[in-house]
Amino acid sequence: MKDDQRLSRIERRKRELEQQELEASRLNDEQSSNERTDINEASRLKEPDEGAEHPFLNERSPETSKPNQEASKKRRKRMLRMPSFSKPKRKTSRPKSNHATQQPKSSKPSRREVDQSPKPSSKRKRKWKGKVALLLILMLLVAGYVATSPFTFLIMGSDARVGESLSGSRTDSLQLMEFVPRSRTVQNVSIPRDTYTAIPCEPDREGDKITHAFAYGGADCTVGAVEGLTDASVDGQVVITFESFMELIDLIGGVNVTATHSFSEKGFNQTYEYTEGVSYAMDGDMALAYARHRKTDTDGARSNRQTEVMTAVAEKLASPSGWTKIPAMYRFMKEEMGLEMNILQMASVGLTMISNPDVNKMQVEGQDAYINNVYYYEPLEESVQSIREALDLSMWGTVR
Secondary structure (H helix, E strand, O other), X not given: OHHHHHHXXXXXXXXXXXXXXXXXXXXHHHHHHHHHHHHXXXXXXXXXXXXXXXXXXXOOOHHHHHHHHHHHHHHHHHHHHOOOOOOOOOOOOOOOOHHHHOOOOOOOOOHHHHHHOOOOOHHXXXXXXXXXXXXXXXXXXXXXXXXXXXXXXXXXXXOOOOOOOOOOOOEEEEEEEEEEOOOOEEEEEEEOOOEEEOOOOOOOOOOEEOOHHHHHHHHHHHHHHHHHHHXXXXXXXXXXXXXXXXXXXXXXXXXXXXXXXXXXXXXXXXXXXXXXXXXXXXXXXXXXXXXHOOOOOOHHHXXXXXXXXXXXXXXXXXXXXXXXXXXXXXHHHHHHOOOEOOHHHHHHHHHHHHOOOEEEEEEOOEEEEEEOOEEEEEEOHHHHHHHHHHHOEOOOOOEX
């Protein structure tokens, strides 16, 4: 019985060994078949297409390629059969050879190439546009600030007749106007022609009639005399003659003026009758006769009428129908009247007149006086001081 059991054990062991051999042979067959398929695929990839010429592959003969293929098969079999228990190699800092590091260039550019490539100009354009916009805003703010600052303007009315030269003539009227857009006011100071004051172009004399300043030193001397009397800084000026006054009124198409006094005055074309409280559409000749009349009232009343005519001119230009007349009027005053006023100063005058300002009319008050048997209009210190304080404005158009 023991022998039978032993035999059966031996047979069982034989069968187990045979089974193991069969499984090992089957695994070997599968591995060899896998190797063959891998080799066939690798050779298929390496072989060039039919009809394609390759300068390196075509030079090799089939004889030299066969041993290489057999050696590669043997190496692959060894590698597949022998399990590798070796540790993975550590990466060294040695530089690889040129052959090992050569890789096919990709179509995408490297990061360095992208960084070195020229950036689109749209960002630069945006930066420039932002800078230009900022500059324009600053310029507009500066222009708005200047245009709304107080502006002092001197109107000199010469007594030169039609066809006469300005040289040697005297100022028949002097109107100092301060336009204040921020407070919507106009300070209007009338200076009588015989006012006794210091004249810059007459340093040897203590004082003289202010009307003589134009005869001795022209517009500059008159401006200096007005600044010395009122302590104001004159920013712009204009000289008006009888002829240029009429041409200016006709150029803008006439003005509408309501008479503040009843009188008659002879013009160059005819004699005009004016009734207090009646509105008249005046041309150049009629407006000049109204502004220069002084026989039946005072010199201050005549100055007020001149202011009324100038206000009517400003109102005409401020209306929509008068906007188109501004360029022609500006050229005419620049060429024929010696106007000294820039665009921003004109804007200051226009903004003030459009806002329907409050006109503060002032006049240098004085008393009759004779010095060396010559008549003068001697100004009162109280009147001059009140005018100086009214004209001394802050940057916001308020009295300091």
